[in-house]
Amino acid sequence: MKALILIGGLGTRLRPFTCNTPKPLLPIVNKLFLLYQIELVKKYGIKEVIFCLAYLAHTFENHFGNGSKYGIKIHYVHEQEPRGTGGAIKNAQKYIDGQALIFNGDVLMNIDIETMRRYHVKNKAKVTIALTKVKDPTVYGLVETAKNGQIERFLEKPSWDEVTCNTINAGVYIFEPEVLSLIPPGINYSVERGLFPNLLSKNEKLLGFINTSYWIDIGTIEKYLQVHFDIIDGLVGASIAGRKTGKNIWQGSNSFISKEAVIDGKLVMGNKARIEEFAQINGKVTLGHGVIIRQGAVLSNCVVHDNTEVGEGARLEKCLVGKQCIIETHSVLSPGTALADYSVVKKYSKL
Numbered sequence: 001m002k003a004l005i006l007i008g009g010l011g012t013r014l015r016p017f018t019c020n021t022p023k024p025l026l027p028i029v030n031k032l033f034l035l036y037q038i039e040l041v042k043k044y045g046i047k048e049v050i051f052c053l054a055y056l057a058h059t060f061e062n063h064f065g066n067g068s069k070y071g072i073k074i075h076y077v078h079e080q081e082p083r084g085t086g087g088a089i090k091n092a093q094k095y096i097d098g099q100a101l102i103f104n105g106d107v108l109m110n111i112d113i114e115t116m117r118r119y120h121v122k123n124k125a126k127v128t129i130a131l132t133k134v135k136d137p138t139v140y141g142l143v144e145t146a147k148n149g150q151i152e153r154f155l156e157k158p159s160w161d162e163v164t165c166n167t168i169n170a171g172v173y174i175f176e177p178e179v180l181s182l183i184p185p186g187i188n189y190s191v192e193r194g195l196f197p198n199l200l201s202k203n204e205k206l207l208g209f210i211n212t213s214y215w216i217d218i219g220t221i222e223k224y225l226q227v228h229f230d231i232i233d234g235l236v237g238a239s240i241a242g243r244k245t246g247k248n249i250w251q252g253s254n255s256f257i258s259k260e261a262v263i264d265g266k267l268v269m270g271n272k273a274r275i276e277e278f279a280q281i282n283g284k285v286t287l288g289h290g291v292i293i294r295q296g297a298v299l300s301n302c303v304v305h306d307n308t309e310v311g312e313g314a315r316l317e318k319c320l321v322g323k324q325c326i327i328e329t330h331s332v333l334s335p336g337t338a339l340a341d342y343s344v345v346k347k348y349s350k351l
């Protein structure tokens with residue numbers, strides 16, 4: 001089975017961080033998001049992955065090349081202009097010669113792909129969709145299933161008065177190859193709004209496979225922060241890079257924590273990151289490579305990307321800071337702040 005990853009979206013809900021970097025290439029606890037998906041498919045013996053690209057397409061090839069560095073073979077398929085999830089899959093048709101495992105490129109989960117595949121084969125499904133339960137189905141694709149797993153209704157982004165259950169499309173599918181012939185070529189087409197309702201109207205076998213393991217769509221700033229906290233809390237089952245130097249501290253190579261700094265929470269530091277004296281870390285904090293936290297700065301529940309400097313006495317709470325920013329002394333970044341890459345926050349600013 002080959003895997004196909006849909007990674008051509010604009011990532012608008014994660015702006016400003018996706019202005020220069022596509023969503024799947026954002027770091028999650030100092031590791032590129034896509035690497036989590038690659039590790040997952042490799043765990044199940046998949047050796048070939050097709051990347052369906054549109055937005056900032058060249059950046060993926062620069063990072064991954066032919067995939068040999070990661071122990072897989074990568075094929076790249078570019079859309080001239082974004083063709084939607086269905087159009088992107090259609091575009092990759094020449095690589096699909098059997099069952100295909102298809103992923104949205106922004107979901108992190110611990111799904112058991114082998115059990116899903118066996119379920120799909122045993123029940124002779126045309127498409128099997130992984131499902132997960134959420135509190136707010138209105139921002140996802142709502143999926144109603146019968147007791148035998150057959151999907152009865154697929155409704156993308158329902159309004160609250162259309163919500164009948166809390167089960168949604170987790171963004172992972174197994175497709176039989178012939179399904180691709182039902183996707184019209186050359187147009188923008190969505191599997192969620194077009195193909196799935198179409199298969200249902202034809203009474204085709206569309207199955208739901210309930211995933212009970214961890215699942216998140218990292219597509220918003222709130223969720224992006226959340227996945228960091230969840231990984232640090234060990235809820236995801238993902239390994240954390242770096243040396244464990246304390247019960248809840250992971251340090252990259254050549255990183256430094258002053259003996260007079262106060263680490264009162266869980267901390268991940270990238271390579272060459274530095275925390276100076278009297279700085280304080282509370283809650284869960286991820287510092288990228290080369291980040292410097294100056295004297296007396298206080299960070300609570302934050303994610304800071306590579307090579308940013310947080311000045312003396314600055315206070316950051318529940319915020320996301322892009323790469324190569326300079327936050328000058330005694331600035332305050334309040335909860336919810338999303339600071340774009342390369343920003344400079346002048347001293348004593350309050351955001």
Ligand code: GDD
Nearest residue numbers: 006007008009052082083084088104105106140141169217
């Ligand atoms: N190549 C390509 N071309 N990829 C695309 C395009 C496109 O035109 N449009 C979207 N994608 C990719 C995105 O990069 C992302 O990885 C994936 O397809 C899904 O797009 P999102 O924009 O993240 O969709 P969503 O989160 O609103 O909804 C989707 O995911 C939910 C689960 O997270 C739907 O599949 C929902 O039904 C589902 O519940």
Ligand code: MG
Nearest residue numbers: 104106217219
């Ligand atoms: Mg999404």
